[in-house]
Amino acid sequence: MDTQLEPSAFIPFEPPTRKRFSFLKWLMKRTRVTLNYDTSFWRTSLTGIWTVYSIVLIITSLGMPTGLGITFDTVMMTLIGTIGLTLAAIVVAFLLSLAYIPVPRLYVGSIVAAAGVIDYLFEHADIDFPQSIVLTALIIICGMLGGSMIALLASRRVKPKVKLSVIIAVTIVCLSFSYWPAENKASLVSTSLDAIAEESGVAALQAHNPSEPGSYDYQTFTYSSGKDRHRNVFAGKTDLVSQSVDASTYIRNWSWLRSFFWGFDQKALPVNGRVWMPVGESPFPLVLIVHGNHLMEQFSDEGYGYLGELLATRGFIAVSVDENFLNYSVWADIPAQDMKVRAWMLLKHLQQINDFSKQEGNPFSGRVDMQSIALIGHSRGGQAVAMAADSSKWFSEDKSLMGIKSFHIGAVIGIAPTDKTVDKQSATLKDTSYLTLQGASDGDVDTFNGERQYIRTSITSGSQSFKTSLYIGEANHSRFNTSWGAMDDSLPGGLLLKRSDMIEAADQREIAKVYVSAFLETVLHGSKDYQALFRDYRTGLAWLPEATYINRYEDGGFQELIRFDDDFNKMTYKNGITVKAVDLEWSEESAEDRDGNGKGTRGAALQWKQKGGTYTIEIPKNFRDQLQFGKGAALAFSMTNLERDLLSPAPVKDTKLSDTKSGTAAEAEIPAPSIMIELQSSSGATVRLPLNSFMKAVELPHTTFTIFPWLEKEIKDGKYKESSEPVFQTYQLSLERFHEANEQFDPSQLARITFRFSNGPGKIMLDDIGIEADTP
Numbered sequence: 001m002d003t004q005l006e007p008s009a010f011i012p013f014e015p016p017t018r019k020r021f022s023f024l025k026w027l028m029k030r031t032r033v034t035l036n037y038d039t040s041f042w043r044t045s046l047t048g049i050w051t052v053y054s055i056v057l058i059i060t061s062l063g064m065p066t067g068l069g070i071t072f073d074t075v076m077m078t079l080i081g082t083i084g085l086t087l088a089a090i091v092v093a094f095l096l097s098l099a100y101i102p103v104p105r106l107y108v109g110s111i112v113a114a115a116g117v118i119d120y121l122f123e124h125a126d127i128d129f130p131q132s133i134v135l136t137a138l139i140i141i142c143g144m145l146g147g148s149m150i151a152l153l154a155s156r157r158v159k160p161k162v163k164l165s166v167i168i169a170v171t172i173v174c175l176s177f178s179y180w181p182a183e184n185k186a187s188l189v190s191t192s193l194d195a196i197a198e199e200s201g202v203a204a205l206q207a208h209n210p211s212e213p214g215s216y217d218y219q220t221f222t223y224s225s226g227k228d229r230h231r232n233v234f235a236g237k238t239d240l241v242s243q244s245v246d247a248s249t250y251i252r253n254w255s256w257l258r259s260f261f262w263g264f265d266q267k268a269l270p271v272n273g274r275v276w277m278p279v280g281e282s283p284f285p286l287v288l289i290v291h292g293n294h295l296m297e298q299f300s301d302e303g304y305g306y307l308g309e310l311l312a313t314r315g316f317i318a319v320s321v322d323e324n325f326l327n328y329s330v331w332a333d334i335p336a337q338d339m340k341v342r343a344w345m346l347l348k349h350l351q352q353i354n355d356f357s358k359q360e361g362n363p364f365s366g367r368v369d370m371q372s373i374a375l376i377g378h379s380r381g382g383q384a385v386a387m388a389a390d391s392s393k394w395f396s397e398d399k400s401l402m403g404i405k406s407f408h409i410g411a412v413i414g415i416a417p418t419d420k421t422v423d424k425q426s427a428t429l430k431d432t433s434y435l436t437l438q439g440a441s442d443g444d445v446d447t448f449n450g451e452r453q454y455i456r457t458s459i460t461s462g463s464q465s466f467k468t469s470l471y472i473g474e475a476n477h478s479r480f481n482t483s484w485g486a487m488d489d490s491l492p493g494g495l496l497l498k499r500s501d502m503i504e505a506a507d508q509r510e511i512a513k514v515y516v517s518a519f520l521e522t523v524l525h526g527s528k529d530y531q532a533l534f535r536d537y538r539t540g541l542a543w544l545p546e547a548t549y550i551n552r553y554e555d556g557g558f559q560e561l562i563r564f565d566d567d568f569n570k571m572t573y574k575n576g577i578t579v580k581a582v583d584l585e586w587s588e589e590s591a592e593d594r595d596g597n598g599k600g601t602r603g604a605a606l607q608w609k610q611k612g613g614t615y616t617i618e619i620p621k622n623f624r625d626q627l628q629f630g631k632g633a634a635l636a637f638s639m640t641n642l643e644r645d646l647l648s649p650a651p652v653k654d655t656k657l658s659d660t661k662s663g664t665a666a667e668a669e670i671p672a673p674s675i676m677i678e679l680q681s682s683s684g685a686t687v688r689l690p691l692n693s694f695m696k697a698v699e700l701p702h703t704t705f706t707i708f709p710w711l712e713k714e715i716k717d718g719k720y721k722e723s724s725e726p727v728f729q730t731y732q733l734s735l736e737r738f739h740e741a742n743e744q745f746d747p748s749q750l751a752r753i754t755f756r757f758s759n760g761p762g763k764i765m766l767d768d769i770g771i772e773a774d775t776p
Helices: 023-032 040-062 070-098 105-123 129-154 160-179 193-200 256-262 301-313 338-357 380-389 450-455 505-523 531-535 735-741
Strands: 217-224 273-279 284-290 317-321 368-378 409-415 433-439 466-472 549-555 558-562 578-582 585-592 598-608 613-618 634-641 674-681 686-690 729-734 750-758 762-772
Touching: 023 070, 040 070, 040 105, 040 129, 070 105, 105 129, 217 301, 273 301, 284 301, 284 338, 284 380, 301 317, 301 368, 301 505, 317 338, 338 368, 338 380, 368 380, 368 505, 380 409, 380 450, 409 505, 433 450, 433 505, 450 466, 450 598, 466 505, 466 531, 505 531, 531 549, 585 762, 598 613, 598 750, 686 735, 729 735, 750 762
Parallel strands: 284 317, 284 368, 368 409, 409 433, 433 466, 549 729
Antiparallel strands: 217 273, 273 317, 466 549, 558 762, 578 613, 585 598, 598 762, 613 750, 634 729, 634 762, 674 686, 674 750
């Protein structure tokens, strides 16, 4: 029997429906689970990442001061950096969550964000991309390891024995770095001063140490506009009020941030100076000292007090000139035409001091000798002082400088100077005594620019002026100024520069004191006690710290034989002098600095193989008869080692050395040049003496600039790729010594000079060959 179901018993069929996807709900879910993998261990480990990140930020903040104080700069940089790191880490963590990547996402995000910022800071410190990545990775790894150790020690699950083992292991690793062997393959070559003194028997100068105080008491005071926002000695406590000056003719654009910091613009630059004035009979010579380009918020003018005090006790009025407002700022860059204005400001100081000297009751009144002036400059200041001494080249049309020509600048000193062309011109000095000092370990001005200015300084025959240079193997840039610290680059890049091979800061400044004081005593006080120091640094070794020294010298008694700059005929020279070479690769080339840029002079480049060769100069009778041979006459020449060319992959130019291939002797050790000097008189009498019996052929200092050798060729766009720079040493060989070796040889009848080279391979450059009429 069929059964009829009630309609209510039927269940209607409904097709299955797909659950609607909600993007918002999914996004919220992914947000909630973003930090699921960041356990307490990983969250604690973040302290390591944050710590190294903050350290980098703090170090960077010290290299970009705001002028509001170190505390403000470091706290603000850390605070802003931490906020930025947190936000960036959260964003990265969220993106990792969206991608379903199962890692501690906040921890990884913090690593990515911190690494990005650190790498950015390194690249802006002129560290190339691959190297900045390596350095960043090393720092991040240190943070990860440190954070992991902190998390491990903080964990309750880890047994105390394990924690103790970790602490001991980390301590051992850290201590081991103290004994890690240093990379010294290209370290500085320093020669013992005792060995230098013994080799030649050079007599020490019998004079008082010029770095020691003199007999004068002195007073100190300042002059300024009286409105300085940052230094009270140039504001309410200034002793003399000077007139501000309008430099708008030279500086068109002046950053509003610079105006905000200083309280003035280019139309009212202050004439500020710190003065050390001797007490006693006057007038006294005037010495202006000016700093170079440093961070404008870190004032530089106090850094030469050690020179100001010394010079005042020795009877000089010393003034440290304030030009900080022309310096670089991270926030306000550097004014255009700053080099020209640096020199212009020095002239304005001379005008102001001259005005002071005419005011009755003024400390300068009747006490300053405006006909006896020296200018000392460091870095950009070293270029500015030369420009000021050659002012007509840039300021001949400046009516505000009326009367400047009535002042006599008799001495210029450039300490590690720059040498950039300004309006396509460079300073040239004539019969102005010039001294330049430079360190081979200078990580800022890494080339010997002062040698260029030395070359552009001419001394007329018979002049009492002279020029001299001193190259110091173990000296850097900053330590000549007590306010600049030990590093030659702003932070963080400065931490990568090596300082372990350098002499102490006090020793570096001691060298400056010896040479600056002796130079000014000689030029401005007319003393003869120290003249020999500039001819040969070995006469002052009793006063100088242990270091590597190279010096150059020329005065009005130098009689030129060959300069190599006259023409491009390498066989003949003016006055009928001829030369010939045997078994040498021989050419006239431009002398080049570390970067391959010309120094502004040419020389004879002489290269020999192992068996050696000769280079001979013939002096005709008619010219020989014009030469002056005093009792202390000497053969003088400048020479530099070019051994780096033998290690270069560049092909050999001259085919005379047929067995020398373009592959060079890169694997061989280049021996020190062995040179014999042979002189012959017109009678045929000949005498030979080794150069070493007068002075050893100079071995150039080789500098490792960075703490990691693999950075040398990449950091600063390859600025440190060459470990050495050819620098000229002047040799003065007493002709009397040759006569003593062979009494038949008559120096006054010198007809032939032969340089005999052996112990090859070797390469040198000769320049400025002549006869020094008389030496003490």
